[in-house]
Amino acid sequence: xxxxxxxxxxxxxxxxxxxxxxxxxxxxxxxxxxxxxxxxxxxxxxxxxxxxxxxxxxxxxxxxxxxxxxxxxxxxxxxxxxxxxxxxxxxxxxxxxxxxxxxxxxxxxxxxxxxxxxxxxxxxxxxxxxxxxxxxxxxxxxxxxxxxxxxxxxxxxxxxxxxxxxxxxxxxxxxxxxxxxxxxxxxxxxxxxxxxxxxxxxxxxxxxxxxxxxxxxxxxxxxxxxxxxxxxxxxxxxxxxxxxxxxxxxx
Amino acid sequence: xxxxxxxxxxxxxxxxxxxxxxxxxxxxxxxxxxxxxxxxxxxxxxxxxxxxxxxxxxxxxxxxxxxxxxxxxxxxxxxxxxxxxxxxxxxxxxxxxxxxxxxxxxxxxxxxxxxxxxxxxxxxxxxxxxxxxxxxxxxxxxxxxxxxxxxxxxxxxxxxxxxxxxxxxxxxxxxxxxxxxxxxxxxxxxxxxxxxxxxx
Numbered sequence: 001x002x003x004x005x006x007x008x009x010x011x012x013x014x015x016x017x018x019x020x021x022x023x024x025x026x027x028x029x030x031x032x033x034x035x036x037x038x039x040x041x042x043x044x045x046x047x048x049x050x051x052x053x054x055x056x057x058x059x060x061x062x063x064x065x066x067x068x069x070x071x072x073x074x075x076x077x078x079x080x081x082x083x084x085x086x087x088x089x090x091x092x093x094x095x096x097x098x099x100x101x102x103x104x105x106x107x108x109x110x111x112x113x114x115x116x117x118x119x120x121x122x123x124x125x126x127x128x129x130x131x132x133x134x135x136x137x138x139x140x141x142x143x144x145x146x147x148x149x150x151x152x153x154x155x156x157x158x159x160x161x162x163x164x165x166x167x168x169x170x171x172x173x174x175x176x177x178x179x180x181x182x183x184x185x186x187x188x189x190x191x192x193x194x195x196x197x198x199x200x201x202x203x204x205x206x207x208x209x210x211x212x213x214x215x216x217x218x219x220x221x222x223x224x225x226x227x228x229x230x231x232x233x234x235x236x237x238x239x240x241x242x243x244x245x246x247x248x249x250x251x
Numbered sequence: 252x253x254x255x256x257x258x259x260x261x262x263x264x265x266x267x268x269x270x271x272x273x274x275x276x277x278x279x280x281x282x283x284x285x286x287x288x289x290x291x292x293x294x295x296x297x298x299x300x301x302x303x304x305x306x307x308x309x310x311x312x313x314x315x316x317x318x319x320x321x322x323x324x325x326x327x328x329x330x331x332x333x334x335x336x337x338x339x340x341x342x343x344x345x346x347x348x349x350x351x352x353x354x355x356x357x358x359x360x361x362x363x364x365x366x367x368x369x370x371x372x373x374x375x376x377x378x379x380x381x382x383x384x385x386x387x388x389x390x391x392x393x394x395x396x397x398x399x400x401x402x403x404x405x406x407x408x409x410x411x412x413x414x415x416x417x418x419x420x421x422x423x424x425x426x427x428x429x430x431x432x433x434x435x436x437x438x439x440x441x442x443x444x445x446x447x448x449x450x451x
Contacts, residue, residue, distance in 0.1 A: 058332065065391045072396060073387055076404040103387050107333065114332035138267045145276040146325050153280045157288065178292045182431060186288060190281055190305065190435050191443075197277040198446050201269035209269070 004221060007049060007120040011223040012129045015121060017233035019113040024240040026109040028247065032098060035105035042112035051119045058118075062111050066104035073100040123147045124220065131216040141209070153193055160185050160192075262353050265313040274310050274447050278302035278318035279325060296424040303345050304432035308357070309447040312349025319345040336385060340377045347373050348432075357433045367422075367429035374425065375418040379410060388413035395420045 010018075022038070029035050046055050074084070077096030084094040127144045131137060265271060281302030289298040303322065307315025319341025327335030347370050351357065356366040382388055388409045389396045395416045402412035436444075 061331070061391075062333075065386070065389075068391070068393070068396055069387055069389060072389060072400045072403075076400050077387075078403065078406075078409065099387060103385065107385065111332045114327060114335075118328060118332075136267075138272055142267075142272040142275055143321065143325070145272070146279045146321070147329075149276050149280040150283055153284045154287075157284055175295070178294055179427070181292060182288075182298075183434075186285060186301075186431070187435055187438060189284065190301070191438055193277055193281060194305075194309075194439065194443055194447070197273040198270075198443055201273040201446070204269045204273070 007116070008221055009224040010120075010229070011226045012117070012121050012126050013133065014223075014226060014229040014233065015117040017230060017237065019110065019117060021233050021236050021240065022113045023106075023110045024237060024244065026106040028240050028243045030247075032102055032105065035102060035109070039105050039108045039112065042109060042116075046112050046115050046119075049116065049119050054119060055115060058111060058115050059108075062104075062107055066100065066107065069100040069103055070097055073097065073103075122220075128217045128219055132219055137209070137214060137216075149193075152196070153189070156192055157185070157189055160189050262311055262349070263313065265311065265317070270447055271310065271314060274306055274314060275318045275321060278306035278315075279322045281305060282318075282322045283326075296427045298424070298428055298431070300341070300344055300425075301428050301432055301435075303341060304348050304428055305435060307345050307349035308352045308432060308436050309444065310349075311353070312346045315345025315349045316342045317345070319343075333385065336381055337378060339381070340374055343373050343377050344370060357429070357436075360430075363429050363433050364426065367426040370429065371418060371421040371425040374421045375414055378417045378421075379414045382413050382417060383410060388416070390416050390420060392420055 022042070026035055026038065029038070073096035074080075074092035075090060075096065077093065077099055079095045079099070080093030082094040084092050084097055086092070123144050127140050130140045130143075279302060282299050283302075285301040286297055286299035289296055299322075300319070303315050303319040306318035320338045323334045323338035323341045327333065327338075348366075351366045351369065356362045356369075379388075382390060388403070389399055390413075398419060399412045399416040402415060403409060
């Protein structure tokens with residue numbers, strides 16, 4: 001029997017509740033330093049999982065966005081009055097920069113906790129766990145089938161692109177031409193995909209996909225204290241939600 | 252255009268038939284591929300709601316809303332973590348398209364333009380508070396955020412600047428998607444339309 005890593009011991013629902021819990025916590029914590037400390041801890045956890053290229057990919061857009069927030073809020077935030085630094089004619093203010101950093105820390109908290117889920121949970125694991133928790137197979141199927149349809153659609157897109165290129169429809173610089181390109185490529189792709197969906201639906205019906213005698217697939221891992229984690233995190237989420245509402249009322 | 256549709260189907264009803272559980276994932280797939288294709292062509296639009304529009308037209312407002320919601324949740328758990336926040340906007344788009352389509356707003360070119368305007372306004376109204384809560388009012392699109400910065404710099408209220416930032420980005424996208432979805436719907440064979448009407 002293979003040894004489970006620490007993150008494989010947590011079930012998918014615990015991980016989803018953790019995203020919600022830490023996301024809410026970042027909105028309740030008022031101090032910038034504690035928020036960034038939380039981000040730092042989450043970053044270390046993310047690194048410990050491995051999959052660094054995925055982490056860099058998922059963080060790159062967020063970091064670019066945070067940089068634009070620091071520029072925009074630092075320059076024009078309505079609460080700005082303490083000059084922090086000056087670059088040529090541009091004045092950056094402390095209040096705006098701090099506000100952008102606070103928003104940035106919340107953004108990174110959500111992104112890093114979601115990365116934890118993405119990097120450690122497979123589609124099959126998700127599907128099996130949701131079904132074991134009593135969610136109807138129809139709903140689980142609907143959710144996971146997207147993951148199986150996408151590669152098929154991308155292959156169809158590639159095929160249609162090649163066929164249209166062979167007919168002389170290439171890329172041009174003008175926007176109008178590029179908009180026109182939508183019709184010979186996207187329209188056949190969508191029609192073909194809907195047609196394949198109809199065939200799939202008929203096949204599902206013939207195979208009695210909603211047979212009430214169907215037995216759920218066994219779980220991939222034995223999870224650690226799953227029910228306890230769900231209760232604990234749910235209570236924390238309610239408490240954090242209540243605290244946030246209370247803080248808003250106090251304002 | 253939607254004369255092909257059948258008026259006897261109840262608007263606010265959905266059953267998890269095989270047609271539904273294949274239409275919704277396909278709509279999510281169309282959203283994904285259309286977005287990837289628009290990015291590939293470097294178009295100034297996202298097209299990421301094309302599938303939601305088609306699901307609403309074929310399966311009604313609820314099918315569209317579920318497609319929109321599922322799309323954002325799957326996106327947030329696979330590619331872009333913050334997409335989940337905007338699932339409310341996608342639900343609203345799905346409901347609005349389904350409702351407008353049933354009311355005949357996708358019949359003529361002028362009506363489609365009007366429908367796209369309504370959808371863009373609804374999308375911007377719902378997205379604006381989310382943009383303010385999570386991003387201080389910005390959208391993350393450089394030219395939209397430049398307008399936001401200029402407006403806030405000229406002492407416009409943050410929510411007005413944020414709304415205009417979002418609306419400017421939404422309007423062109425929704426016009427293109429509305430016309431494209433109506434065109435595709437018109438190209439679909441009758442057997443396909445009738446089959447997916449079983450969703451309701």
